[in-house]
Amino acid sequence: MDHQQINPWEWQDEFGYSQAIETKDGERVLYCAGQTSMDADGNPVHPDDMRAQTSKVIENIETVLADADFGLDDVVRIDCYTTDVDRLFENWDLITDRFEQPGCTLLGVERLAFPELLVEIKATAVR
Incomplete structure (x- = not known):
């Protein structure tokens, strides 16, 4: 799958995201539910620790992606929600x-x- 970042400006680079992603020849799209800092039994972990929770969220996203034969490099969009x-x-x-x-x-x-x-972070992956 071919994808291209669309960035008419440069300021977003500091924050590590793109204004848009164009995909070509993608055969599969995976829409992930929002992932939070939950363990394998559905219990919240790392209360009041933003860093640990963010790390756990990404780990959970990676687990969901891997289960569908995707990886973090296939993610073209994330929606982040935070308190x-x-x-x-x-x-x-x-x-x-x-x-x-x-x-x-x-x-x-x-x-x-x-x-x-x-x-909470929701990811969309294309492959």
Whole structure:
């Protein structure tokens, strides 16, 4: 699958995302549900630790992708929801280090499904 980043400006590079991603010749699209900092039994983990939760979220995304024979490099879009945008930005390197500059939306929300959750990321992958 061929994909190209569309960035008419350069400022977004600092944040590790693209304004748009064009895909060509993609045969499969995977729409992942929002992933949070949950263990394999569905229990929230790492309360009040944004860094650990963000890392666990990415780990869970990677697990879902692998189960469908995709990888993080196939992700073309992420939607991030957080109860604390500033704290997520303090840990944004976890996202930019693992994803290859996908299209991205970041929203601050009052709360997520469980009160102890701080971040949720939904990914779309194309292969």
